[in-house]
Amino acid sequence: MTGPLLSVQGLTKHFPLKTGQVKAVDGVSFDVAAGETLALVGESGCGKSTTGRMLLRLTDPTAGSIAFDGEDFLGLGRAALRRRRREMQIVFQDPYASLSPRNRVEDIVAEPLDVHGLCESRAARRERVIELLRLVGLDAIHLRRHPFEFSGGQRQRIAIARALAPQPRLIVADEPVSALDVSVQAQVVNLMQDLQEKFGLAYVFISHDLAVVRHIAHRVAVMYLGRLVEIGTTETLFSAPHHPYTQALLSAAPVPDPERKRTRIVLAGDVPSPANVPSGCHFHPRCPVAQAICRESVPALRDVGGGHRAACHFGKPFPIPV
Amino acid sequence: MNVPIGKLTAIGGGLSLLLILLAAFSPWIAPLDPLDQSFLTANQGPTAEHWFGTDAFGRDVLSRVLFGGRVSLAIGILAPLLSALAGIWAGMLAGYLGGWTDRLLSRSSDLLMSFPTLLLGVMIAAALGPSFQSAVIAIAVALFPRFVRLSRSATQVVRREPFIDASIAAGRGTASIVLRHVLPNIAGPLVVALSLWIATAIRLEAALSFLGLGAQPPAPSWGNMIRDGMSDLVGDPWPAAFAGAAITISVLAFNMVGDALRDLLDPETGL
Numbered sequence: 090m091t092g093p094l095l096s097v098q099g100l101t102k103h104f105p106l107k108t109g110q111v112k113a114v115d116g117v118s119f120d121v122a123a124g125e126t127l128a129l130v131g132e133s134g135c136g137k138s139t140t141g142r143m144l145l146r147l148t149d150p151t152a153g154s155i156a157f158d159g160e161d162f163l164g165l166g167r168a169a170l171r172r173r174r175r176e177m178q179i180v181f182q183d184p185y186a187s188l189s190p191r192n193r194v195e196d197i198v199a200e201p202l203d204v205h206g207l208c209e210s211r212a213a214r215r216e217r218v219i220e221l222l223r224l225v226g227l228d229a230i231h232l233r234r235h236p237f238e239f240s241g242g243q244r245q246r247i248a249i250a251r252a253l254a255p256q257p258r259l260i261v262a263d264e265p266v267s268a269l270d271v272s273v274q275a276q277v278v279n280l281m282q283d284l285q286e287k288f289g290l291a292y293v294f295i296s297h298d299l300a301v302v303r304h305i306a307h308r309v310a311v312m313y314l315g316r317l318v319e320i321g322t323t324e325t326l327f328s329a330p331h332h333p334y335t336q337a338l339l340s341a342a343p344v345p346d347p348e349r350k351r352t353r354i355v356l357a358g359d360v361p362s363p364a365n366v367p368s369g370c371h372f373h374p375r376c377p378v379a380q381a382i383c384r385e386s387v388p389a390l391r392d393v394g395g396g397h398r399a400a401c402h403f404g405k406p407f408p409i410p411v
Numbered sequence: 412m413n414v415p416i417g418k419l420t421a422i423g424g425g426l427s428l429l430l431i432l433l434a435a436f437s438p439w440i441a442p443l444d445p446l447d448q449s450f451l452t453a454n455q456g457p458t459a460e461h462w463f464g465t466d467a468f469g470r471d472v473l474s475r476v477l478f479g480g481r482v483s484l485a486i487g488i489l490a491p492l493l494s495a496l497a498g499i500w501a502g503m504l505a506g507y508l509g510g511w512t513d514r515l516l517s518r519s520s521d522l523l524m525s526f527p528t529l530l531l532g533v534m535i536a537a538a539l540g541p542s543f544q545s546a547v548i549a550i551a552v553a554l555f556p557r558f559v560r561l562s563r564s565a566t567q568v569v570r571r572e573p574f575i576d577a578s579i580a581a582g583r584g585t586a587s588i589v590l591r592h593v594l595p596n597i598a599g600p601l602v603v604a605l606s607l608w609i610a611t612a613i614r615l616e617a618a619l620s621f622l623g624l625g626a627q628p629p630a631p632s633w634g635n636m637i638r639d640g641m642s643d644l645v646g647d648p649w650p651a652a653f654a655g656a657a658i659t660i661s662v663l664a665f666n667m668v669g670d671a672l673r674d675l676l677d678p679e680t681g682l
Contacts, residue, residue: 142576145580147576147579147580171582171584172582174580174581174582175582177580178580178581179576179577179580181573181576181577182573183573186572186573186574187572187573187574187576187577188574188577189572189574189578189592189595189596190596191595191596192595200577200578200581200583201581201582204581204582204583204587205582248577251577251581255581255582
C-alpha cells in the first residue's frame with residue numbers, strides 16, 4: 090500500500106441553530122499514514138473532537154470526504170460500514186463513562202469480537218480477552234470484575250484493550266489521558282506507543298496537552314475555530330511554528346525548566362463563538378500581526394517547506410511583538 | 412444504612428410474597444366457598460366460624476377476601492407488567508431514535524397523560540364493558556404513558572454516554588445496542604417504578620371494581636366487596652373493612668418493595 094491510510098478532504102460539520110449555524114468544523118483536510126501518530130491540538134471548542142467523531146462516522150459530516158485505505162468511507166452502506174469499523178476504533182477521554190457500568194470486563198473487551206464474530210468458541214473468546222488484557226498490563230483475574238472496581242488508569246487500559254480487540258489499523262484517541270493523573274498519563278501514553286510499535290497502529294491523537302503531544306506525535310495539526318491553521322512534523326512545528334496562533338499556543342505551554350527564558354505571547358480577547366466567526370482568517374481579531382488582507386480573505390494552507398503547511402497570508406516564522 | 416434497607420426489603424418482599432401466595436392458593440386455604448350464600452348467617456361480625464364475619468348474603472368474608480385477592484392482585488400485577496412491556500420498548504425507541512419517532516410516541520403518551528389516570532381507566536373499562544380483561548387493559552393503558560416517559564428520559568441519558576459511541580464504533584447495530592446496553596442500564600429505575608405502579612394498579616383496580624367496572628359479581632374482588640359493603644356500612648362494616656385492609660396492606664407492601672429496590676439497584680452500592 091502506498092497511499093495514506095486515512096485521507097480527509099474538506100471535512101465540515103455545521104450544527105444548525107435557530108438562527109444561523111455553528112461552524113464546528115470548517116473544511117479540514119489532512120492525511121494519516123499507516124503506523125503514524127497525527128495529533129490534533131487546539132483549545133476547547135475548536136472542533137478537534139467533532140473531527141475525531143466524524144472520522145468514525147459517530148457524527149455525520151455536513152460536507153467533505155474521508156477515504157480509508159483508498160476507499161470512500163462516507164459512502165459506505167450499512168454492512169460495508171460495519172466491516173470497515175473493525176479497522177478503526179476509538180478511545181474516549183472519560184474512562185468512567187466509556188465503559189458500560191453493568192458489564193463485566195470480559196464482555197466489554199469482547200464486544201468488538203462478538204459484533205464481528207471473531208471468536209469461534211467461548212473458550213477462544215476468553216483466551217483472546219486475556220491476551221488483550223495482558224497487552225495493556227492487566228490480567229485474567231480482572232475478567233469478571235465491573236468497571237467501577239478499577240482506577241481511572243486501569244479503566245483507560247480496558248478501553249484500549251477493547252479498541253485493540255478487532256485488530257484495527259487506526260485508533261482515534263479523543264483526549265485519552267486528559268482525565269488521568271499526571272503519573273498515570275505517562276504510563277498510558279507509553280503503553281499506546283508500545284502498542285503502536287507492536288501492531289503498526291496509526292493514531293489520531295486529540296489533545297490540548299502540548300507536552301504529551303510532543304512526546305507521542307509524529308505530526309501535529311493545529312486547529313483554531315474549526316479550521317486547520319498549521320500542520321507539520323512535530324519537530325518542525327515545535328521548533329519553527331509559522332502561524333501566529335501556533336506560536337501563541339506553544340508559548341503558553343509550561344516548560345519544566347526554570348533556567349530557560351520564556352517569552353509568553355498573550356493574546357487579546359477570547360476565542361470568538363463558532364456561531365459567529367470572524368471574516369477572512371478566523372484568527373485575525375486576535376492576531377498580533379494582522380493586516381487588512383487578513384480581514385478580507387481566507388488564507389489557504391500553504392506549504393512552507395518540507396510538507397509543513399500553515400494557513401497564514403504571511404507564511405513565515407515571524408517575530409511576534411511581545 | 413444496610414440494616415434499614417434490608418429490613419424494608421424483607422418486610423415488604425415477604426408481605427408481598429405472602430399476599431400473592433395466599434391469593435394464589437385461596438381455593439385450598441379458604442375455609443368456605445366464597446359464593447355460598449346463607450341468609451341465616453347474614454351480616455354477622457367475626458365469629459369462631461366466620462373469622463372475618465359474613466356479608467349481606469351470608470357469604471364468608473375471609474374466603475371472599477382470599478378469593479378477591481386473586482382477582483385484585485392478578486389485575487394489579489398483570490396490568491403494569493403488560494404496560495411495562497409495551498411502554499419500556501416504546502420509550503427506548505423514542506429516546507434512542509429521537510426525531511419523528513420520538514415526537515409521535517411522546518405526543519401520544521402526553522395525550523394519554525392529560526387524562527387523570529383513574530378517569531382514563533374508567534373511560535376505557537366502560538367502553539370495553541366491565542370484565543376482568545377490560546380492567547387489565549384499562550389499567551395497562553392508563554399506566555402506559557408513564558412507562559414510556561420514564562424509559563424515554565432514562566434512555567436519553569444513557570444514549571449520550573460514550574460507551575454507546577464505543578459500541579457504535581465497535582460496529583454494533585442499533586437494535587442490539589438498545590437491547591444490550593440501553594436496557595440493562597435503565598432497568599434499575601424501571602423495576603422500581605414497576606413495583607410502585609403495581610401498588611397504584613391495585614388501587615386502580617379497587618376503584619374500578621368499586622365503580623362496578625372490574626370483575627363482576629358474584630365473583631369477589633376487593634373493590635366490589637367494598638362496594639357491596641357500602642350499602643350497609645353501619646350495620647355490617649366488616650366486609651368493607653377487611654377488603655379495605657387487604658388493599659391497604661398490599662399497596663403498602665408493594666410500595667415498600669419499590670423503595671427498597673430503589674436503594675438496592677444502585678449499580679455501585681447494590682448488586
